[in-house]
Amino acid sequence: MSARTTGLWRVVAAREVSTQVRSKAFRLSVAALVLGLVAIVVAVTLFPDGEETYDVAVVDSASSSLVDTGSGIAGTLEEGTELRSKSYGDAAGAERAVRDGDVDAALLATDDGYELVGDGEVEPVLGEALRAAVSQSVTAENAAAQDVDLEALAAGTQVGQRLLDPDAEDAGLRTGASFVFVLLFYVTALTFGMQIASSVTQEKESRVVEILAAAVPIRTLLWGKVIGTSVLAIGQTVLLAAVGVVALLATGNAHALGVVGPAIGWYVVFFVLGFVALAGFWSIAGSLAGRQQDLGATTAPLQMILFAPYLVSVLAGEGVKTVVSMLPIVSTMMMPSRLAEGHVPLWQLGVAVLTTVGAAVLFVRVGAAVYERTLLQTGRRIGLREALSDARS
Amino acid sequence: MLEARSLSRVYGSTTVVDDVSFTVSPGRVTGFVGANGAGKTTTMRMLMGVLGASAGEVLWNGAPITAEARRSFGYMPEERGLYPRMKLHEQLVFFARLHGLATADAAARAAALLGHFGLEERRDDVLDDLSLGNQQRVQIAAALVHRPAALVLDEPFSGLDPTAVDSMIDLLRTEAGDLPLLFSSHQLDLVERLCDDLVVLSRGRVVASGTVAALRDRGADRYRVVHDGVEASWLRDLRGITVDDVDGSTAVVSLDGLSPSELVSAAVARGPVQEVARVRQPLSEIFREVTR
Structure with a gap:
């Protein structure tokens, strides 16, 4: 009789992986996540913030060239904003176009200058740009007529701009990425955590656990489960990361990678550690439930544990975030988003990694102890205190 | 050789198994009988290490048993259970590998066992799609798939029809030929048919154990005397025996000083004799007697 104890966890992990990969529910959820991610990237690219073209109705060529000047000014006011002129036969036609919503506004010459005609309101950017354009070109004309050196007149009025933190330009991207990290861990930890719990419960419910326990040490069984599920969770995360990168490249957002790239790397490190730490907890929840119906109740505390850092990351101030981001599990969500x-x-990264590794080892041990003690108590829900006091021998 | 030595299991203030000792010898089928709640399952779980013993120990070939040795055993728990949504062949391969078999070996063994039960066509069906009887067959296959060094089977025949029982007995005879085999059962006719040794448990204690033959022969020598056309009541006057029962020309007597041949001579002298035969106690009677 060959008797290798080493590598047994691998047999358990392999079963866990192959069972999941073949399940329809798992495939569907991965497909949904991939599609969702692609949709987010595409949406961000197609409808970028502040990129807008305004149509302005004009009746003469002078107004038309004013709109062209305004377009340049609008671009400096709000990146990506453009103005476009549309010619109409007379003022009445231009006004009708405004009323019908064909154009955003009309620029019409009056006896003492110009007037900007809007329907309910005129977009501030549009108004500001056109006012500046009119004032600029009319002032130049007047200056020429009065024989005034406009440049001399304007000397010393220039206000330059210098940014101390040019990275802040990517603030939107960074905030977005950190939000995606938190959300992704929350969703992944919940999905695969529930899977560990449910897999433990299933083995109790189907009574197969008694044969397993006779063949394999409980801790080995649990590690096999944790590792198998982690492989799946990490696989899914890597897949999503790859899809995200490809989607960013395909939509011409390559520069975004330089900004969030290192954070993605750390995300994977913290993900692995945080997930394993949580896995011990999930297995406890699973072993306390006698049937699948009980899982909702026994996993409720865990769902709250997961939700807390989520809330903190969204709501807390800098100081609080810095401290809690070094705590196990919380670090998995907070550190990548801080990065x-x-x-x-x-x-701080070192402290976070160490506390999480320590927590992972501790939790899986406690998990195995509880699992062992509740093993033969099938068909009912067990309290945690009862589980811890009912020694196996 | 598998040995239980003074095993006890206490839950709170209740002693479920109390100082139980017996041995299961290689090549011998040992039956484990007792009423519901007598402690059979608890004892078997302690043998398998699924449950810790409150006192006592389990020995394997004379030394305290190791986890490694237990892993080489085949076990069929009272609470049946395999993975309901896993394919038969894959499931058996998984259990074989869990017990240390290499993948190729495991696959061949799983196929062979499915073949024995005529389930080779259904190797890719999931367990849930099988009838209960077939599920039970897969369960026993899971206990045998890794060529176990000993077998501990809790009620292996419950829920099987007579054909399935025969098929399982065949399998056990080939697979467990020279292994120690312990099985518990309520079906005393099966125990009688299969077992070499017997351990009877009652309220957590061993009340009888030994070879089946010795158990059945225990107590006074009993004989049945059947006359042809002569009332058997005269036996009441014969010295050296006690009469247990008389019914017309048939009587059951226990020898109490008289030898069997003296009984035969006396009966022949009295009148025509159809039969003088030794009465062997059926197991059911022994069972009732010792668990009373």
Whole structure:
């Protein structure tokens, strides 16, 4: 009789992976996540913030060239904003176009200048740009007529701009990325955590656990389960990361990679550690439930544990975030998002990794102990206190 | 050789198994009988290490048993259970590998066992799609798939029809030829048919154990005397025996000083004799007697 104990966890993990990969529910959920991610990237590219073209109705060529000048000014006011002139036969036609919504506004010459005609309101950017354009070109004309050197007149009025933190330009991207990290971990940890719990419960419910326990040490069984499920969770995360990168490249957002790239790397590190730490907890929840119906109740505390850092990451101030981001599990959500938002000292990353590794080992041990004690108590829900007091021997 | 030595299991203030000792020898089928709640399942779980013993120990070939040794056993728990949504062949391969078999070996063994039960066509069906009887067959296959070094089977025949029982007995005879085999059962006719040794448990204690033959022969020598046309009541006057029962020309007597041949001579002298035969106690009677 060959008797290798080493590598047994691999047999358990392999079963866990192959069972899941073949399940329809799992495939569907992965497909949904991939599609969702692609949709987000595409949506961000197609409808970028502040990129807008305004149509302006004009009746003469002078107004038309004013709109062209205004377009340049609008672009400096709000990146990507453009103005386009549309010619109409007379003022009445231009006004009708405004009323019908064919154009955003009309620029009409009056006896003492110009008037901007809008329907309910005129977009501030549009108004500001056109006013500046009119004032600029009319002032130039007047200056020429009065024989005034406009440049001399305007000397010393220039206000330059210098940015101390040019990275802040990507603030939107960073905030977005950090939000995606938090959300992705929340969703993934919940999905695969529930899977560990449900897999443990299933083995109790189908009573197969008694044969398993006779063949394999409980801790080995649990590690096999945790590793198998982690492989799936990480596989899915890597797949999503790859899809995200490809989608960013395909939509011409390559520069975004330089900004969030390192954060993605750390995300994978913290993900692995945080997930394994949580897995011990999930297995406890699974072993306390006698049937699948009980899982909702026994996993409720965990769902709350997961939700807390989610709330903190959305709501808390900088100081609180810095401290809690070094705690196990919380770090998995917070550290990558802090990294995406800005610089994090290396020692803080070290502390976060160490506490999480410690927690992972501890939780899986406690998980195995509870699992072992509740093993033969099938068909009912067990309290945690009862589980811990009912020694196996 | 598998040995239970003074095993006890206490739950709170209730002693479920109390100082139980017996041995299961290689090549011998040992029956484990007792009423519901006598402690059979608890004892078997302690043998398999699924449940810790409150006191006592389990020995394997004379030394305290190791987890490694237990892993080489085949076990069929009272609470049946395999993975309901897993394909038969894949499931058996998984259990074989869990017990240390290499993949190719595991696949061949799983196919062979499915073949024995005529389930080779259904190797890719999931367990849930099988009838209960077939599920039970897969369960026993899961206990045998890794060529176990000993077998501990809790009620392996419950829920099987007579054909399935025969098929399983065949399999056990080939697979468990020279292994120690312990099985529990309520079906005493099966125990009688299969077992070499017997351990009877009552309220957590061993009340009888030994070879089946010795158990059945225990107590006074009993004989049945059947006359042809002569009332058997005269036996009441014969010295050296006690009469247990008389019914017309038939009587059951226990020898109490008289030898069997003296009984035969006396009966022949009295009148025509159809039969003088030793009465062997059926197991059911022994069972009722010792668990009373």
